[in-house]
Amino acid sequence: xxxxxxxxxxxxxAGPGSGGAEESADDERLACGRLLSEVWEARExxxxxxxxxxxxxxxxxxxxxxxxxCAAAVRQLxxxxxxxxxxxxxxxxxxxAGALTERVMDVVRLELRPGRPLPLGERxxxxxVREAMxxxxxxxxxxxxxxVRAGSCRIRPxxxxxxxxxxxxxxxxxxxxxxxxxxRDLAEEVRRRVRGAADDALGLPVDHVDVHITDVTEPxxxxxxxxxxxxxxxxx
Amino acid sequence: MPGDDGLLAVRAAEGDEDAFEVLxxxxxxxxxxxxxxxxxxxxxxxxAVQDAFVSAWRRLPExxxxxxxxxxMHRIVVNRCLNMLRSRRPVADLDSVPEPQAPxxxxxxxxxxxxxxxxxxxxxxxxxxxxxQRVCWVLRELEGQSYETIxxxxxxxxxxxxxxxxxxxxxxxxxxxAWR
Amino acid sequence: MTAAATGRxxxxxxxxxxxxxxxxxxxxxxGLVDLFRSSARTAPQGAEGRTPAGVxxxxxxxxxxxxxxxxxVVRRGHHALTVARAVRDAVGAxxxxxxxxxxxxxxxxxAV
Numbered sequence: 001x002x003x004x005x006x007x008x009x010x011x012x013x014a015g016p017g018s019g020g021a022e023e024s025a026d027d028e029r030l031a032c033g034r035l036l037s038e039v040w041e042a043r044e045x046x047x048x049x050x051x052x053x054x055x056x057x058x059x060x061x062x063x064x065x066x067x068x069x070c071a072a073a074v075r076q077l078x079x080x081x082x083x084x085x086x087x088x089x090x091x092x093x094x095x096x097a098g099a100l101t102e103r104v105m106d107v108v109r110l111e112l113r114p115g116r117p118l119p120l121g122e123r124x125x126x127x128x129v130r131e132a133m134x135x136x137x138x139x140x141x142x143x144x145x146x147x148v149r150a151g152s153c154r155i156r157p158x159x160x161x162x163x164x165x166x167x168x169x170x171x172x173x174x175x176x177x178x179x180x181x182x183x184r185d186l187a188e189e190v191r192r193r194v195r196g197a198a199d200d201a202l203g204l205p206v207d208h209v210d211v212h213i214t215d216v217t218e219p220x221x222x223x224x225x226x227x228x229x230x231x232x233x234x235x236x
Numbered sequence: 237m238p239g240d241d242g243l244l245a246v247r248a249a250e251g252d253e254d255a256f257e258v259l260x261x262x263x264x265x266x267x268x269x270x271x272x273x274x275x276x277x278x279x280x281x282x283x284a285v286q287d288a289f290v291s292a293w294r295r296l297p298e299x300x301x302x303x304x305x306x307x308x309m310h311r312i313v314v315n316r317c318l319n320m321l322r323s324r325r326p327v328a329d330l331d332s333v334p335e336p337q338a339p340x341x342x343x344x345x346x347x348x349x350x351x352x353x354x355x356x357x358x359x360x361x362x363x364x365x366x367x368x369q370r371v372c373w374v375l376r377e378l379e380g381q382s383y384e385t386i387x388x389x390x391x392x393x394x395x396x397x398x399x400x401x402x403x404x405x406x407x408x409x410x411x412x413x414a415w416r
Numbered sequence: 417m418t419a420a421a422t423g424r425x426x427x428x429x430x431x432x433x434x435x436x437x438x439x440x441x442x443x444x445x446x447g448l449v450d451l452f453r454s455s456a457r458t459a460p461q462g463a464e465g466r467t468p469a470g471v472x473x474x475x476x477x478x479x480x481x482x483x484x485x486x487x488x489v490v491r492r493g494h495h496a497l498t499v500a501r502a503v504r505d506a507v508g509a510x511x512x513x514x515x516x517x518x519x520x521x522x523x524x525x526x527a528v
Contacts, residue, residue, distance in 0.1 A: 026403050037402050076409040083412050084377060087355035097264035100282055104260050104289045105253070111294065113251040114525050120497045127500040128523040132251030137496075137527070139247070143237075151243040152250060176243060203497020 030069040039064065039073045116164060118155055120203045123166040127203075131155050134204055138171060141197030142190045142211075147178035151214060158207035168207035171198070176215040187211045245305040249296040256296075260289050263306055267313050273374045274317040276359055284320060288312045311389050314371060318390065321367030361411035365404050372397050373404035424473050427482060427515055432468040434510045435486050435522075438502045440494035444470025445487035445525040481517040489526045496524045 028036040042064055064070050115131030131154075139150035151174040157165035171194060177186050191209045198204040237244070237258055248256035264285060271281035292299075292312060299308060362370055371390060375381045376397075383394040383401075390397065436444055472485040484507060490499045500522040511518045 026399070026406065028406075036406075040402070040405065076413060077405065080405065080409050080412050081377075083354045083358050086350065087358045095265050095268045095278075097261060097268065100264050100268070100286055101257060101260045104286055104293075105257050107290050108253050108256060108293050112253060112526070113297070115251050117523055120500055120524065125501075125504075126519070126521045127497065127504065128521070129496050129500075130523065130525050133496075133524060133526045135250060136252060136254070139252075149240065149243055151246045153247075154250070174246075176240070201495065203495060203500075 030067075030073060032063070032067045032069045034063070034067070034070055036073055039070045040077050043074050043077055118157075118164070118169055118204060119166045121205075125166075128164070129202055129204060134198075134202055137197050137201045138173065138194050141193045141201070142173060142175055144193055145186065145189050147217070148186070148190060149176040149217075151175065155204075168205040170208045170210070171206060172210045172212070174212045174214045176217060177213055178219050179216040180219065183213060183216075187213060241305045242301065245296070245299070246301065248293070249300050253293075256293055259305060263309050264289075267309060270310070270374070270379065271313055271317050273378050274314070274371055275320060276363060280320065284316045285313060288316050291316075314375070314389050315391075318367055318371045321370060324367075357412060358408070361408050364411070365407055369400045369404035369407070372400040373408070376401045420478070424475075427484070427511070428468055428471045428473040430510055430514070431473065431484055431486060431507050432471045434506050435471070435488060435503045438499065438506050440490050440499035441503060442489045442491045442528050444468070445489050481519055482511070482515040484511070484515075484518050484520045486520065486522045487525045488522065489528055490524055492527050494527075496527070500524055 030036060030039065042061060064074070113132060115133075115135070117128035118131055118134055119125075120127040120129050134155055135153035138155075139153050142148055142150040152172070153174070154172045155169050156172070157167055158170040159165060159167040161167075173190070173194060175187075175190060177183065177190075180186060190211050194209050194211075195206055198206045237255065241259065241262075244255040244259050248259060267285045267288070268278075268281050271284045272278050275281050275284065288309065292309060302308075362373075365373065368390075372386055375386045375389065376383075381389070383397045386397040386401075387394040392400075432444055435441060470487045473482060474485075475482045486503060486507060488499070488503055490496055503522045504520045507520050507522075508518065511520075
């Protein structure tokens with residue numbers, strides 16, 4: 001019998017939550033008395049995981065193995081599966097994901113979210129940089145540290161007053177770093193490079209850089225996405 | 237640029253369009269296959285997936301990490317396909333059903349012809365399903381998803397998902413039996 | 417078109433041309449309608465109707481100083497502040513006769 005009796009299709013007089021006449025009319029009672037839905041469900045292994053070994057299912061219920069009506073119903077389902085696989089064999093078409101990506105990005109670039117204006121230069125000047133652009137530069141700087149991956153980068157005025165404020169900003173950066181006993185040194189190096197980029201690339205006055213390590217990855221060499229990390233991850 | 241979807245999604249939510257581009261490139265192939273199975277048309281599949289990504293870009297700031305980006309995109313694409321199927325006019329003439337792709341010519345010609353015929357028959361049968369049945373069936377049969385997952389994706393109960401898959405199978409088995 | 421509008425559009429055109437020619441400027445930022453809502457300055461309705469992309473020119477009153485707002489995209493490898501200053505100075509110089517005392521705001525929107 002099917003394992004999840006709650007989730008059975010409602011047959012005539014069957015379990016809780018039975019739907020209306022429509023659902024029971026869609027089901028079919030085979031000549032042996034079994035419901036088609038149950039037979040097919042058992043064919044899927046009785047569990048909700050279609051990857052379960054299908055050969056195990058008949059062993060749970062000897063009736064399924066010996067009944068010709070159930071066997072015919074199972075064969076119907078198998079034929080469908082064969083057709084699906086045959087049809088799928090011809091479907092290895094080369095999707096031009098590149099062209100689609102270009103089209104998507106064309107629209108995206110017309111709808112950028114530049115973020116708040118942040119100050120460039122001295123207080124008395126009237127020069128600004130958008131948060132999203134500054135964040136890109138600061139993340140890139142953080143990622144010059146081998147193995148470091150930058151995530152969220154939020155930049156806010158450190159002081160209140162002025163709208164927008166001309167005062168120095170506070171940077172909050174989240175990073176994922178390779179596992180190392182020198183986490184504090186690593187964070188400090190990230191901080192140093194972020195400050196450096198704020199000066200050398202932008203001209204953004206920075207009051208404070210908070211580096212939050214949100215996750216650690218395997219040390220260098222174990223991560224195929226980060227071959228450059230092999231240089232530094234395991235130093236004592 | 238980090239490899240992890242989570243980091244990329246956070247950055248994209250904060251306005252990093254380069255991070256978003258990496259996500260698009262990474263997820264497009266799988267989503268295109270999914271949409272093509274649901275819609276039966278590569279051209280419509282491209283439209284559906286393109287619109288889904290643009291919609292995702294606009295909604296990313298609200299999304300921030302509630303689920304995996306891939307799962308979220310999957311749900312957007314499935315629901316977009318469902319709506320597209322629902323707004324199609326009923327297929328009165330079976331010849332207007334888009335033909336599936338021709339099979340790989342590395343296979344033997346007779347084998348290839350049979351595969352193609354099977355694909356055509358299956359394609360026509362799929363087109364006769366209701367949108368709801370077709371979507372649930374594709375998720376179950378081609379993507380191997382559990383009824384719980386299908387239910388969450390489409391916004392119905394697992395029992396309803398089970399029912400739709402069953403009804404779809406009934407229609408398809410009858411159609412394929414007739415074809416053979 | 418009113419004389420005021422003509423004057424404003426001519427100014428905007430000058431600003432756009434000068435700014436785009438500054439070394440380090442890739443181009444002026446297109447599609448700016450949303451940005452104006454977050455800008456410190458507010459523009460009269462329709463002020464940006466015929467202005468070139470990346471430039472907004474307005475004035476609070478008929479005789480007051482012009483307010484010039486330039487949004488630029490810089491080339492990678494160029495220092496944002498340096499380029500922004502150069503744009504401000506170039507635009508200011510170009511407007512000394514047509515718009516003396518103009519207040520020039522420069523925002524770096526992106527880098528390519």
